[in-house]
Amino acid sequence: MYHLMKGIYLYATSKEEFSVLLLGLDNAGKTTLLEQIKAAHATHGHPNLKTVPTVGQNVSTITRPDLYLKIWDVGGQHSLRGLWQKYYASCHAIVFVIDSTDIGDGDIMRLASSGAVRDEEFGRLNECQMVLEDVLQHEDTEGVPLLVLANKQDREDCVEVVRIKEGFVRKVFEGEKGGSVRDSRVLPCSALTGTGVQEAVEWLCSRVKWNKESRPPVMR
Numbered sequence: 087m088y089h090l091m092k093g094i095y096l097y098a099t100s101k102e103e104f105s106v107l108l109l110g111l112d113n114a115g116k117t118t119l120l121e122q123i124k125a126a127h128a129t130h131g132h133p134n135l136k137t138v139p140t141v142g143q144n145v146s147t148i149t150r151p152d153l154y155l156k157i158w159d160v161g162g163q164h165s166l167r168g169l170w171q172k173y174y175a176s177c178h179a180i181v182f183v184i185d186s187t188d189i190g191d192g193d194i195m196r197l198a199s200s201g202a203v204r205d206e207e208f209g210r211l212n213e214c215q216m217v218l219e220d221v222l223q224h225e226d227t228e229g230v231p232l233l234v235l236a237n238k239q240d241r242e243d244c245v246e247v248v249r250i251k252e253g254f255v256r257k258v259f260e261g262e263k264g265g266s267v268r269d270s271r272v273l274p275c276s277a278l279t280g281t282g283v284q285e286a287v288e289w290l291c292s293r294v295k296w297n298k299e300s301r302p303p304v305m306r
């Protein structure tokens with residue numbers, strides 16, 4: 087009887103848990119974003135916005151009415167990107183965070199036709215493109231929903247989200263390194279002020295549920 091009751095109790099109180107992986111170049115704003123998401127889901131809480139470059143990982147589980155989201159924030163520095171792939175097979179969604187102030191005008195066709203990569207004009211656009219392509223091409227990310235966040239939209243010198251969508255994300259997806267078909271979206275946000283963070287979380291929650299036949303959740 088005890089075991090039956092315990093089983094019913096556990097069944098009634100358990101929820102599906104989905105894992106979300108935050109990726110992007112160093113300084114893109116991944117840790118700041120995680121802090122905002124944590125603060126928004128805590129009863130009392132101010133985000134800790136004094137981040138330092140991540141070496142290793144930060145992980146946090148947030149509780150939503152119908153599910154848990156376990157969010158993995160990994161270091162984006164060049165030397166740490168090799169570690170990302172060990173998270174791919176078990177994640178249910180990927181967020182690719184872009185620093186919208188460090189990608190020139192966000193137009194990869196112009197970058198390609200310019201020949202030389204002139205840093206001051208294109209910022210880290212080329213690096214950002216190669217890193218995103220690597221993620222999309224990896225077999226373990228096949229079919230995983232991908233949210234691209236055009237971060238730092240609070241800054242005056244940012245590239246607006248439509249340009250990032252048209253000039254960068256769409257072109258990468260349509261290119262030969264665009265990888266498999268997947269659910270994807272580009273949204274603006276400011277991890278620093280919190281603008282757009284809620285919309286991002288909503289999108290992630292809906293997509294991990296839609297995709298759960300391909301990537302089933304863990305019961306917790």
Ligand SMILES: Nc1nc2c(ncn2[C@@H]2O[C@H](COP(=O)(O)OP(=O)(O)OP(=O)(O)O)[C@@H](O)[C@H]2O)c(=O)[nH]1
Nearest residue numbers: 112113114115116117118137140162238276277278
């Ligand atoms: N203005 C502005 N600054 C931001 C925003 N998001 C992050 N930053 C700043 O960008 C810097 C880097 O932010 P982090 O969150 O540490 O970046 P990260 O992607 O975690 O970097 P790594 O851990 O090295 O991969 C910090 O100085 C943040 O305050 C934003 O939306 N707007």
Ligand SMILES: [Mg+2]
Nearest residue numbers: 116117139140
């Ligand atoms: Mg970080």
